[in-house]
Amino acid sequence: MAEKQSLSEVHQSVATHQRKGWRRILAFLGPAYLVSVGYMDPGNWATDIAGGSKFGYQLIWVLLMSNLIALLLQSLSARLGIVRGLDLAQASRNTYPKWVNFPLFVLAQTAIIACDLAEIIGMAIGLNLLFGLPLIWGISITIFDTVLLLFLLNKGMRKMEAFIVSMVFIVGISFLAEMFIVQPSLGEIAKGFEPSMLGGEALYIAIGIIGATVMPHNLYLHSSLVQTRKFERDSKGIKEAIKFNFIDTAVALNLAFFVNAAILILAAAAFFKNGFHEVAEIQDAHELLSNIFGDVAPALFAIALIAAGQSSTVTGTLAGQIVMEGHLNLRIQPWLRRLITRLLAIVPAFFTILYFGDDALGGLLILSQVVLSLQLGFAIIPLIHLNSDKKEMKEFTIKLWVKILAWLSAAVIVALNIKLVIEEIGGWIKESNNAWYIYVIVLPVAILVALLLLYIFVYPFVGKKQLISNVPHGDALAIGQIEKINYEKIGITVDFSENDRKTIRHALIQGGKDAHYYLIHVVETAAARYHGKTVMDHETQSDIDNLKKYQENLAELGYQSTPHIGFGGTAKAIAEISNTNKLELLVMGAHGHKGLKDLIFGTTVDSVRHKVDIPVLIVR
Template identity: 70%
Template sequence: MSHEHGKSLSNVHSSITTDNKTGWRRLMAFIGPAYLISVGYMDPGNWATDIAGGSAFGYKLIWVLFVSNLVALLLQSLAARLGIVRGLDLAQASKNAYPRFANFFLYLLAQIAIIACDLAEIIGMAIGLKLLFNLPLIWGVSLTLTDTILMLFLMNRGMRKLEGFIISMIFIIGVSFLVEMFIVQPDIKEIAKGFIPTNLFKSDHATQQMLYITIGIIGATVMPHNLYLHSSLVQTRRITKTDEGIKTAIKFNLFDTTIALNLAFFVNAAILILAAGAFFRNGYFEVAEIKDAYKLLEHIFGKVAPTLFAIALIASGQSSTVTGTLAGQIIMEGHINLRIEPWLRRLLTRLLAIVPAMFTIIYFGEDGLGKLIILSQVVLSLQLGFAVIPLIHFVSDRKRMGIFSISNKVKLLAWACAVLILGLNAKLVIDQIKDWIAAYPQSGVLIYGLVVPITIAVGVLLIYVFLRPLLFKHKDMPAQVPHGLATAITDLAPIIYKTIGITIDFSKNDKDCIRHAIMQGGKRAHYKLIHVVETAGARYYGTDTMDHETQSDVDNLEKYVTSMQELGYHAESKIGFGRAAKSIAQIVKDEQIEFLVMGSHGHKALKDLIFGTTVNSVRHKVNIPVLVVKPQ
């Protein structure tokens, strides 16, 4: 089994202990990651597609939800397996397997998917605020920027607090729809018939419309960024890296995934059943707008049902926005090796999603938002192949997964799911281009000159992503981590301290930092070598995370310690997780360090804003002398 370097979300990597627990307590230690995943399966995008499907076709598309849930369960379990066994998230594994240009385009497509997902959450939140408080949609869209504050607050409170918030939101959604089912009183026999599949490959207009909504449901259910997220989240649990320990972790995470995704299925089914029972049964066949659904619920059932509907909608959008940001950081770090501050990452994603929402409201009115949500879910589905195909390749790799590579039966089932998704997407794209050509003959030059070449290019990239791992072997390169540089400050009078801390960033300047530290303490002092893991995972999960980057950093830090001990110095390692300044200050306090040697990244102005500052923050958090080794 290969042990690649590079930790995903290292500030929370292996931050939750599982080995010292037994029975149900051990199971509960693993419960959590899949619930963060499941909120993406019940976000406002799902609401739009489920309402459109239920109002237009009654209970006929329940089978699509059921099949989508089974596909999601399989793919999410594979993503969890990848993270547990190899200690890599999907983006990091892709960076090892594909060349730089391919990773750039994979990142770009994944980022488009996250923006599409965020777009649905923005619109859903804005609609929920309008329904409850009669707030204009354009104001509601603008106010969604403020949820960045809530997200950062939750993430700073720790992984368990974040998981608790998400589970509370799921509880609100579930209770709301449970009450609504009693109000609507759906037809149980018709629901049962809805589990019988319908032919989606006819050429008539009704079937084509059903296919469009079906693909929207698939895109809203099997979300590509959730595969990246799950492969990282499972690494927040500290496990014993033995065959038995890994096997146990896979088993408990499968329980977690099965329970959470089945809850998401029941919520989605409840939305579709609500639409079918309330609208389709009463002759309202084209309720694609969430706000129209609210008004009709009020018209048919009074004020209780629509109020519950709006509350659940806000809870859905608010919980989904947290996981979208987390996935964005994982994708950025994994594919293109770029790490920026979480607040800036969140702000950029939200702004990119707000622009099309604002544009739609201004130029097409509020009625265009419902169609925009469904379109966003179709975009998610079209991106699925670029996440699913690499994932299947990685978990099938006997060399790197060892005995935990998937069996031939599971591999066949996984590829069948991929073929189903790609086949439906291909049919949708071809039909859509044909419709555009027929509806807009005057735009033929634009369609043939721009749309068709882009479609072909995306198709070629998809084929390349499929063939590359089969035709070319790759070496497991260490995942690069964006650490800064450090050089030495000279001509300082040596002062002896009993306990000296040295921050390490694994650059060529570490030696200078250590040399200047021993100038102060000689062989009488005790040296604490400090390194903080700052990946997206570590930021959000703290000590719960133990991915490959964390393990690699621990091993590298021990090499420094061993070298110093061989030279006769008293040295030991200290690993921190999350925000560097906070972690370093806490270690200084806990270890009663008297003198601290740090390397400066040398960022200025804009770079300080983007990447954050560490030295200045640490200086304000500690009350001991700090020696800063700056770049010349």
């Protein structure tokens, strides 16, 4: 089976080779901005606010360090996509045994749902703070982001990137304005860049900042998004693409660092300096801003939160599509893929509010970051292995010093995230009166996940001979002797529109005067759906008369045909007539709907071809 292109609907949709000078550089810019929004999502806000309110400017250096690690890993992700033309999920499927890919998919999908959960909560909180909309309504509204994403993708990759960049711009401008309002101390900010020893709660929050900054779905996403650029696939073209994408990544992630640092500085200047050291919730931060600075600062804060949630959710749902298609080689309709991801995230948020109240959302936000922490190693370790593979990467294999830095970063992140998970589980055991489910479910799952992580790290070292080739397509087969196919029974679907003439002509060309033609029309009225063959309403009578006219017309031309009326569901009725009459070929006219129309009016052709075992000729 041929390898499907990553995000095929926008694959190589942005041309770069026809542009010169700075326009050529600009053509490559964009993918990293879509990735960078994941580095300033509501999950980051929670850790930055907690860090700034409790420890002032002390943890800015932790933000800088995590941003540098993110820059290294994202550049490796972009390199993989550019050189091998595969995203991280596809490359992992080709590298590891088949049985490993299903748990890898489940873990990656769980992380995306957890990330989406943080976006949904952030968006709902932002709407609540700005308009007073109840949280449960805010969460319900976020389901329509799926339609927004479908609209943006139909408009093209550049339009979607422009939307994301505008959202990021809103966040950046909001916090720049906040800085002028709170007037932080520049000297103390500079002092915060000096690394310091961390212990106790400061270490815990630092781990949270790193865990919230380097997110797994961004690595899958970046390796796919760089493939939207069309460039020459020679050595020079690949080198240029790697260079320009590194510039794109450096600029975008530094912007993300500015936003995260701004949130932490805002919390330090507004809360730490005023003695409010226990600001853990986003709502608390907004309320305190109102008390200290009046109306403007909290309004900007809420607007930025909505923009961050909106942009992050678009990229998170794109990552869901990449992970499913990459690990499982399974493709479903993009809008359905995104709707599933969104629903899986909305359901826990919805029931948390219903059963535990609005106040429990803060705890759910922290839980989502813990789930993200668990998944991180499963993206980083294969990424480093794949970039180190000389056989596949050839001259673009990463240098030894980059490899050492990457493995050190992976070790730090995995170790800190394991520590975070252990502390969280320990906290759950202490807080719970009846902790049996932790010992029966949570601990065994955590141990299995740890063993799988170890296997993924070791396998490329010991199992290289078993590695599956990642050639995107299979080998060409010999076509053999060509013989004319004589169809004797040909079905023709008609709807009495101007398209029928084309459909019937194409069918007659296939079978000539030796074949028998089955003229098929389906009555879709409410009465037909309910009563089936017994219905004899005006539309049914009219359709029967029209089919007979086609039959008589064909007879005059020397062709044999039989009219067949179906009732109810179009695809099901056409398939039943085809199977009952043992047709050998089905000729159908396509309605030509695109985008939202396709969603509303349905895809009959697509549904029929899955219900029949004969060739289907589609006529436009």
